[in-house]
Amino acid sequence: MKKLSLDELGRVTPEIYKTQEKNPIVIILDNIRSMYNVGSIFRTADAFAVEKIFLCGITAQPPHKEIEKTALGATETVYWQYYENTKELITLLKQDNYKIYAVEQTDEPQKLTQFSFSAKERYAVVMGNEVFGVDDEVLNLCDGAIEIPQVGVKHSLNVSVAAAIVIWEFFRQMNK
Secondary structure, three states, X not given: OOOOOHHHHOOOOHHHHHHOOOEEEEEEEEOOOOHHHXXXXXXXXXXXXXXXXEEEOOOOOOOOHHHHHHHOOHHXXXXXXXXXXXXXXXXXXXXXXXXXXXXXXXOOEXXXXXXXXXXXXXXXXXXXXXXXXXXXXXXXXXXXXXXXXXXXXXOOOOHHHHHHHHHHHHHHHHOO
């Protein structure tokens, strides 16, 4: 076994990537404090051809040195847009027939391990603040909540890790 070189990986250029078909999922970052988390989510979105990232509320927008440190250029390939008000954005996405799911622990969660994404639907996934999670008013606008099952002492994952897990599961289901 040997590690593949960058040439052997067969990656596309940023110009080609921008023209490729994207997966029908958008990520909503609702009041994410850490620019490193934002950058990491950009990088994951690039890896799995996410349609778009919406940066909402206090979530920082590129260009920022701290975002780029973890994004490694993904802010140049992933489409993104800023919305001050997450509730207004969700209303617009619903009018455009997106199914909206918060990644949150609720009294009525759908476990990610049992959640079935449909290729016939378009999805928006809301990732909440690192301390407070998804805002209650935003949660009430969602079609449901997806929970990542955990068995350890801690009851949460870093927001960029949680986003990566959900994006990966979406990608896995869409590319069976």
